[in-house]
Amino acid sequence: xxxxxxxxxxxxxxxxxxxxxxxxxxxxxxxxxxxxxxxxxxxxxxxxxxxxxxxxxxxxxxxxxxxxxxxxxxxxxxxxxxxxxxxxxxxxxxxxxxxxxxxxxxxxxxxxxxxxxxxxxxxxxxxxxxxxxxxxxxxxxxxxxxxxxxxxxxxxxxxxxxxxxxxxxxxxxxxxxxxxxxxxxxxxxxxxxxxx
Numbered sequence: 001x002x003x004x005x006x007x008x009x010x011x012x013x014x015x016x017x018x019x020x021x022x023x024x025x026x027x028x029x030x031x032x033x034x035x036x037x038x039x040x041x042x043x044x045x046x047x048x049x050x051x052x053x054x055x056x057x058x059x060x061x062x063x064x065x066x067x068x069x070x071x072x073x074x075x076x077x078x079x080x081x082x083x084x085x086x087x088x089x090x091x092x093x094x095x096x097x098x099x100x101x102x103x104x105x106x107x108x109x110x111x112x113x114x115x116x117x118x119x120x121x122x123x124x125x126x127x128x129x130x131x132x133x134x135x136x137x138x139x140x141x142x143x144x145x146x147x148x149x150x151x152x153x154x155x156x157x158x159x160x161x162x163x164x165x166x167x168x169x170x171x172x173x174x175x176x177x178x179x180x181x182x183x184x185x186x187x188x189x190x191x192x193x194x195x196x
Contacts, residue, residue, distance in 0.1 A: 004036050005040050005161045008040055009162065011029055011030075011033035013169075014029050020180075022077075028064065030060045031057060034053045037053050040159070041053065045111060046113060046114075048118035049121060052121065056126075059129045060133075062133055080137055081134075082138065095124045099119045102119040103115050104116075106118065113156075125142075125146050127142055137180050137184060151163050151167050
């Protein structure tokens with residue numbers, strides 16, 4: 001455990017806390033956090049997680065832009081929406097196929113630790129992050145699944161702070177799902193009792 005891992009952990013908690021509140025400042029905090037995390041994962045030889053940080057950086061930049069742009073003129077804040085069942089099935093199939101392919105590539109061509117589990121974290125995190133940037137409620141279910149797997153992977157690689165962080169992220173994903181469910185379909189994204 002080192003200062004970068006601790007800093008990444010703290011910024012991760014702050015960033016997700018801001019996301020739960022649908023606060024746009026979660027995006028720039030996230031940009032700093034993923035930059036720090038990339039270095040930590042490089043040192044731990046978790047190459048899929050390293051690649052993931054690059055995806056996170058790009059998607060977080062997009063999310064910041066997309067949330068700033070907001071919804072329609074009569075709807076200044078982007079509302080929380082849901083995916084159709086067909087879209088959920090499609091995203092799940094894409095994630096599973098990409099996990100199998102990337103995991104096998106990492107197993108055959110690198111000295112990656114836990115290549116298939118690491119690939120799962122990569123692929124389903126990209127999907128969850130994209131759904132978060134699009135303000136889809138289902139992003140939180142994706143994060144619950146990813147965080148559960150990540151706790152085991154990071155613990156196995158002796159990244160105790162990151163394992164603790166992702167255990168906390170699991171609880172925060174549950175809280176995020178509850179909070180976003182309350183604002184689902186509301187024109188300004190806030191729960192009904194806050195709109196009065």
